Amino acid sequence: MTAIFDLTVIGADEASFSAAAVAARSGASVAIIRPRKRKNMAATYCDMPNFVWRRLDLHEYGLSLERVSARVTLGPDGATVTTYEGVRETKALLAQNDKADHLLWADFVDEMKALEAGRKLRDAATMAPKNGAAGFSLFSGGVRDCAALGQATGSCAAALNDYLGDDALKTHIAAHALGPTGLGGGEPGSALALSEFFDDHAWRVRPDEDGPSLLSTLETACKDSGVEFFTKDLTEIARDGARHVVVSLADGEKIKTRYVLFASPGAAQKAGMRASVCPLAGHGAATAVLRIALKRPMPPAAQNDKAVFQVLDGVGDLQVAREAALDGRLPENLPVEFEYAANGDVLVRTAYCPAAFRDDDGWREWTGQDRQATARRMIDQLARRIPEFSANVRKTKIEVIGAISPDRPPIVAGSGFADNENVIVQPNRHNAVAAAVRLVDRVLAGE
């Protein structure tokens, strides 16, 4: 037994490090457990909220923060839909493109942001043990709350159909709202992703190629704040009395802690911890991130190198892709998201990969071949929208997050979530860093 920590964060991504650093700065004793092998080279840029930036004083580390300038969907036949964070700006653009929905845009964004029931549901799902029967309390709302609850527990496609008329616009919103979660548009609870999406103020850190990456900067920030790192594999999490949890590591070392936090479902899934009840958890899927270096510079899509792009044909394709992933197949028409790195590299991401593959013999793990095939398909999807893209690819690097070994037993013993109120798993979030930091604040405040 080394020491007793207030919080142990398991994971090696930006959200985990940010949460750990913030917790440590606010006076908690914090440990981070990260897997031995660390290859996070291909990772796309991640959202870094303004308030976390300020709390960690990241400007002191030589990084700079900028806004995502636009959300763009490259549809079939060269059709492009663009929206901005600014409601009026988007409305004006929609009006300019003769989309009747521009009249409803402001109301739509407001209503999606204000899905109170949705927020309640999300919090209940993440914070369940701390909140008592918060999820169940949804049953006790008034008539007005219940109407909103019905909406929040419904599907994203239904919410969009209820509001908007233009198919390309619906596809665009669904792609950006659901893309990061890997959900299909028809799943119950996927409407929650809409409230996440519109609630999110996207800021990105785009480090220079020769400067430190955001991840290594956050690691430095953690160390500066006194976070203790354990670079070892996790073997077991077990309860220790009513208040504590003991985390066992590969070499037999044990860490006693008050709370364990998985800041991303990927880390939890890898650890065999399947317990997150949020509708956005997106179980059964893995995320692939691909970094593509080009042979020669290309003009950015839609002449905008600071936007986040989605490639999608129609809303229905998300559901088809989701089902393929759950089936253990790589979706034919893989929805992909991409953006441009500071040096002109293209960073591609998709959350619609299967967590494990399934063939005639049953489930099997990801192989190198699968990775290559996935990378190829991601490039193909981009090539469908960007002329001469395939021929211009020089080098690729792929990483898969959240893949699982099908036969490995879960690490967390007992009947999972309900009994492990000290183990908190954050579901897929649009802004994982912001959500993780808020979550840690609330956990440590004893809510």
Add this chain to the structure above:
Amino acid sequence: MLSRRRCGWSTGCLPVSDVENKPGAGRIEGGIDAIVIGADAEGLTAAAYLGRAGYNTILLEAGVEIGGAVCARELSPGQSYVDGEHLISILDPAVIADLDLYRHGVSYAARCLDTAYFFEDGETLQLGGDLQMAAAAFDDEEAGPAFQKFITEVFEAAAFCRPGFEAAAAPASDIEKAMRAAPRALAARLNFFSLAPAQEVLDAYLPDGPLKTALLSEAGFRSAAAPHEPFSFMTLIRRWSGEIAGLQGACAYPQGGAVAVVTALRRAAQAAKVDIRAATGVASILIEQDHAAGVELEGGGQIRAPIIVAAGAARRVFMEMIGAANIDIGFQRAIMAPTPQLSSGHLHLALKGVARDEKTRGHMNRRLVYAPPPEALRRAFADARAGRVPSDLMIEAVFPDVLDEEAGGDKTQLLSAIAHPLPFDENPGADRRAEIEKNILANIEKFAPDIEDRIKARALRLASDIAKSTGTPAQDYTAPPSIIEQVALARVAGSAGYVGGLYFCGREARIGAGLSCAAGRMAAKAALFEAKRGGRAA
């Protein structure tokens, strides 16, 4: 007095002939205390409650049949089947007690049905009808204790949730209070159960194996919420919150089939001096000063009454009988939410030859369930949603005339099966019907091989067929969405748009699939309570 059997089977949906006092056009009928619109089980329940309280009550039914979807129909000459439901599991015990349904003819042919599960690999699993006992006796070193823990915890949660499923009338503050009083561990579990996919809850409790596959199927049965999707575990909680003959989570087969319950309800209503009028459609509900004042009949004429309970679909009641221009916008939006495009299908078969020996009959004396493997089940939901007929289907089947000895024919054996999930078609063509029937039979073959050759008569009853018989839009018979969505919707619909004196117990006010009557009871109770207090509370 008719014998119980004849009554149970045959009068369930015959046209009511004793309608004499139909009001003519232009006539205004007064002196009525309450009007119930729609004579399905919920409507009958509401009417019986109001009648018993001494209210001069009229029950109006647009169609010629009393009983709604649940009624007896002819399969072949001399042989009939019960349409709509074949078992009862969530029938409100309070209704049975309050309305004296036992005295009015309900008795159980089988009160605690065992279930035999069949799996794709040919394995089988038997579970006793008393699940708590079955879990205690479960013979498996690993799964046994886990199953016992699972049943104990889930049953506790289900019993706790029961008042929440009477959503329309349970005041929010009561639920809030109950929740605060709930022990911490239960509260945390409730949270988990109400949000998580069934798959996940089962994964958390049970090892992989036939038991898990069986329960997964149970969780997805007759619900539009797929077991691998959020909120789906509540489907099971809802089913297990039911209590039949004092036994939680059990299934029963009433003497004469589910239609016997409807018949008993009708008798209870008649005994309470409810004036039942079939073939009397309501054109509109009269509202004066934001208070229900009566109804206008389709044939002309008005009936005035200060209390109106409506049992039809919310669309029909609020959009047609009251009109969009007269209801609140938010309310309209909530009740008009699209229904899931998914349904269950009923297949009734008359089979050649009757099993006589005790052993075979013993095997048939059960609820038979075919539970597809989890992956196949997931694909089935995806297929059905996309409008394809899934090849793997969950099947729940019973042999009514084995369960109910008196109902047996001499030369044929009846089999009643419900298959789920099927795509929802407003108006399926012949090819589609053939495909659905073929797939249902293929899945029945998994536990009853070579059944195809023994079929003498068959009746495939899809959502659209039941709708046609009851004269309602097919949409009314799609599979219900997740329980959490239903609870939300039921609370909104239960407010009846704040129209004073109007109470709603139609499809949108019900929670869970199956015959329940709780909505009818709660609507009538609310009406009586408010009538006594002299107005509706905010």
Add this chain to the structure above:
Amino acid sequence: MIFPAEDVIVDSPRATPLYAAAASASEANIWTSVNGWSLARVFTSVEKEYHAAKNSAAIADLGALSRWAVRGPEAAQFLSRITTAPAPRLGVGESARGLILDGDGGVLDLAEVSRLSDDLFLLTTPTAHARRLQLGARGVDALGEDICEAVAAIGVFGPRASEVLGAAGMKMPGEDVAASAVVRGVETAARPIQFGALAGVELIFPAADALTIWERLVRRGKAGPIGLDAMEILRIESGAPRPGVDFVAADHPGTATRRTPAEIGLPHLAPLDRGWYNGRRGLRYVASQPERRLVTLSVDDERSMPGAAVYAGGKPVGRVTSCAWSPAIKRVVAFADVARPVGAKEYEIAVPAPGEGRVAAKLYETPESALATAFRAAQDAMKP
């Protein structure tokens, strides 16, 4: 009609069709934005503009308000569903004020409805309610069309209003009937409007001809432009609450404050005993006992400001929501949102001063509050 609260942050407000005219008339060059449209706060001086409106005539750019043309055989039912204004009872040319309520009787916004022909109505609201109109049109045979971008609107206020209109070639048939005419070749509709309870006339015409009409009113009619600041004084004097300032819409994201019509001092705009409107049944349950009330107070001090605490009988009961120095009564007139008992007549308002720091305030009767009082009295008289 009343402007809603000014926008908090808008990067680049849009120009109304009258922007060019207003900009060249603006000496002070002080601007703000409402609903994303640019709006002059002051043209010359607040006092001058105020007196012009009081004693002569003033014209204002009303382009920032939300406007819908509603057509269809059931347009009247549709509007009486959306707003509390009695649209079906309006004759052609008539207008009525109303409120927009949610299903539980909470106030979302103010509204004004004019009937232009049998099946054509004009709906004006401070803020846009596109979604509400979309939902409200479901199941009703009516079609709403947003005409904000297509038309320009000028409000003419003051005792000389009809003179100004006449000089510009626009003849009003009567005090409260809308009319249409061709003014210098431009199809123009004129309708009586109320700025709060203050009467005026609104001219609506195609956006392309905005400058022509403005010119004509200024030159021939000798009317000066009035900015938002002077209108704010007129508004408070007339007793009209401003959405987003004196009350917050019940569906505003994150709001916990819901106000009924009675609570914002406008019970007469949502009577329970006349035509049906959205939220009436919900209102029936909450209307009888308002928890709070928005009152107008006159304050013998110049220092009170929005947000200041209001006391009754020595206890804090609420706060000032908006206030202005009234040149007419030489005092501050303030809106205050106060808790029950709503019957108090004497209040005190906290001011930033040494010592106790409170000044006396009295209930001040405005045209609007007079209407509310008369309405309440009539209601009480009807009770058994």
